[in-house]
Amino acid sequence: MLSFVPQVAGPDLNAEELPSYRRNIDMDEVMPNHADEDPSGRPPGLFRHTPQGILHGAPEACRAEFQQHRPPGQRRTGASVGVDTYKPLIPTPEFAKMAG
Numbered sequence: 001m002l003s004f005v006p007q008v009a010g011p012d013l014n015a016e017e018l019p020s021y022r023r024n025i026d027m028d029e030v031m032p033n034h035a036d037e038d039p040s041g042r043p044p045g046l047f048r049h050t051p052q053g054i055l056h057g058a059p060e061a062c063r064a065e066f067q068q069h070r071p072p073g074q075r076r077t078g079a080s081v082g083v084d085t086y087k088p089l090i091p092t093p094e095f096a097k098m099a100g
Helices: 060-069 093-100
Strands: 002-004 028-036 047-050 078-084
Touching: none
Parallel strands: none
Antiparallel strands: 002 078, 028 047, 028 078
16 A cells, blocks of 8 residues: 655656556556646546556656746655555456446
8 A cells, every 4th residue: 555645756867756657567556546637637526546566656758847847846646555466456447437
């Protein structure tokens, strides 16, 4: 389990801030979003599912763009929890409709 909570980003501009582009080959990953202090951020109740073996995370181009424009002390505003599952998850038809 991994928690993402509102916090000030690291002041060192050479520090890595976004998760690397990665692949969960052994587990599915789910991430329910709890809240975001920024009205334009991810809405509460958003639920992401990344099946095992799927590449995800910020692509290199996105990470590079973020690193170029992030001011020292930038505040992250979202609150969510990442959970890895040991058994594959099978989305229901209701979830598929909700996810679009």
